[in-house]
Amino acid sequence: MYTETLNNTEQYEDDEIILDLSGLFEDYIRCLKRCWLQLLLVLFMVTALGVTYFNISYQPSYEAKITYAVERTGDTGIDASIAKRLSLSIPTLTGVKDFQQDLTENIKTKSRSGNYTFRSVNTEGSNLFTVYVSTNNYKNTNIFLENFKKIYPGWASDSVGTVELQIADESQAGTTPSNPYSLPKSAGMGAVAGLAVCFVIATIYVLSSKTVRKESDMKKVTVKSCITVIPDVKLKKRINSQKEQLLITNRRVDWGFRQSILGAQSRIERQMEKENKRVLLVSSTLPEEGKSLLALNLALAFEQREKNVLVIDGDLRNPSIGKLLGLEEGHKGLSDYFKKGSSLEEIIQTKNNIDVICGGSIRNKASSILKKKEMDQLMEILINSYDYIIIDTPPSALFTDAAMLSEYADAVVYAVRHDKPTTKEIKEGIDPFIRSGKLLGYVINRKPGGYSSYGKYGRYSQYSSYRKYGKYKKYVDIDEKTMNTEDSL
Structure with a gap:
């Protein structure tokens, strides 16, 4: 059970740095895109200081x-x-x-x-x-x-x-010095010094960055392989049209995005069939990494392969599946089944040929809502009714809900957003699934470039209001009852 954890500790404890020239170049470009304004200010300040220094120290000859x-x-x-x-x-x-x-x-x-x-x-x-x-x-x-x-x-x-x-x-000296002061030359030398300072800053940033940007970065976390890399894309906006979601059933979704989802579903299905597994849990380290859209798109991909699929929104603190599908808000869901005695028929909804159990009207942590005996009975009924069940969960590094819900899952797929969580944070979030031996693999989400023809992902952050929570205050909102839906992929 702890074999992978021990192997990871022995193999990657020193976090050795592998100098990959192409990877370093990408990191510098990423730093430039992310910090271009700060670097521009540094360049301007150093150039100004250089011009001032050369002006003060100038002596005519x-x-x-x-x-x-x-x-x-x-x-x-x-x-x-x-x-x-x-x-x-x-x-x-x-x-x-x-x-x-x-x-x-x-x-x-x-x-x-x-x-x-x-x-x-x-x-x-x-x-x-x-x-x-x-x-x-x-x-x-x-x-x-x-x-x-x-x-x-x-x-x-x-x-x-x-x-x-x-x-x-x-030849006698004239009134013009032999070394006339040149403002362009001083500015040029100052700019060169500024570029050197910017390069040093960028290098420090690149070498100190601990986020995941490529598959090799995840070797510090797990020996499991990458299931797929999902490109960073977005839908082109249309005038006077309602907001569309990045679902593979949408014909306007980028081809590369759709293929990455279909490829992931194929690998997951093949592995789960081989090991006779039926229940898949999808989680992530932090909010806005794309676990909810990933879970939903995987369900839609299973349906396209003529599988009978159910999606359970296990994020009872901040349910999002219903909103992503455009289902009626306030509909009865999982929390109503356990707390209000709603029937199974009342909580199951159908959209796009897949069945969905939303979070429900009660928002709270899973341990306060779910009852183990009733949950076991519910899962037994559902497993006998569907080919595959996919469970969406809250971020695993922030709450224990994901680890608790994994007890009812056969396999876990972990969503990792490109260049967002650090490897240390990922280790904390993914550890329960490694220890249980249920981790199937991971997905790198929102990687710039890839198959995308649009280049950026859409901005769905208005649905996410996780802001602060313990040592992750920058990610989670402590006011759970007012949380909006996270649907950012």
């Missing part, structure tokens, strides 16, 4: 240059070698204290230290070398150049011996 030609021996090779030595010695020379004192003559005190730089470039094999001087003030730059021009020949002779330096070219 004005550059002047002088080119010397070495004439000492008349030998081109020797003069080129001397030019190279003089060029390489410029950084060292400009760092000598005595040279600096001569250089900074007539320069404003605040502009002397740390605000000028010298560099030199030598043309290989040539007796020419160029000295560049840069400061943050173009007037001081030109003064530095003039002072350098006066004192450098003497210092050069002291360094390499008597040498004659001819000025081949000279």
Whole structure:
């Protein structure tokens, strides 16, 4: 009975991460779709901060240059070698204290230290070398150049011996800095930084996400296989038409959706026939995962295969099957059978060639309504009257009703909505069915893409008002009597 639970614990305890490039790409796209506004704000803020930083830290640089030609021996090779030595010695020379004192003559005190730089470039094999001087003030730059021009020949002779330096070219600094400030460039660099931050945020989101998005994610929960993956689709709206449900009997329902349901029914029927099982329970972890529509569509699929099917709405807190089928509200149902003594004939309704027992007029937890002895007798009568019975239940991670009703079922199909419950929440909800050995498999619901030609599922959330309940307050409403019907798939 506990074999699967033990195997799961041993095999998936470490929750090892498998790097699937295609899966990671899908996760990044999903993050972008879900959090695009937040990421856009982050990108804008980082870009603005980058522009502000570059604007504050910007220092203009004005550059002047002088080119010397070495004439000492008349030998081109020797003069080129001397030019190279003089060029390489410029950084060292400009760092000598005595040279600096001569250089900074007539320069404003605040502009002397740390605000000028010298560099030199030598043309290989040539007796020419160029000295560049840069400061943050173009007037001081030109003064530095003039002072350098006066004192450098003497210092050069002291360094390499008597040498004659001819000025081949000279260019003073103008009023335009050599590094003009560029707002587009600052914005571009800020945007690159913003994109990097967004990528880091998205990566953290992707790697920390614990929801189910593909079949391999469920390996952390159960060794049972996926029965089917239902695509995320919706019906196109028609003007002045009543709201339609995603039922396979509706001709306007997407082909991929219909095929996924029919495929699931075929696999379930084959497995249940093989094991001589007749009663199927459908549950999920949280509200709005699609268990009610899944249960109803499976019943309709069984009917299309000429099976005599009954659907029982076991979600006595928040019944939904009747509303999905468009049945009369307030009709007697399961709760009336146990609490008001209604007859079996009074609570069974027929729609689309399937029989239905709705939740009834009394809303409460199953343990307060159902009586074991009477429920056993009822199920015995129903099993003898139908080929298959499908029971819809409340979310199993929120209430114990599903686990209690599973006592009357032979098999359980678990609905998992794509990217909604975490694997931890699924483990809590699915555990009673694993322990009982009745779990047949699971269905991944509302997966984007797939066979769908429309792309999104319809918005049926107005029927669901589960909002808060214990540690799942974000999912369930504690005011059970005012709950509406959940029909979101």
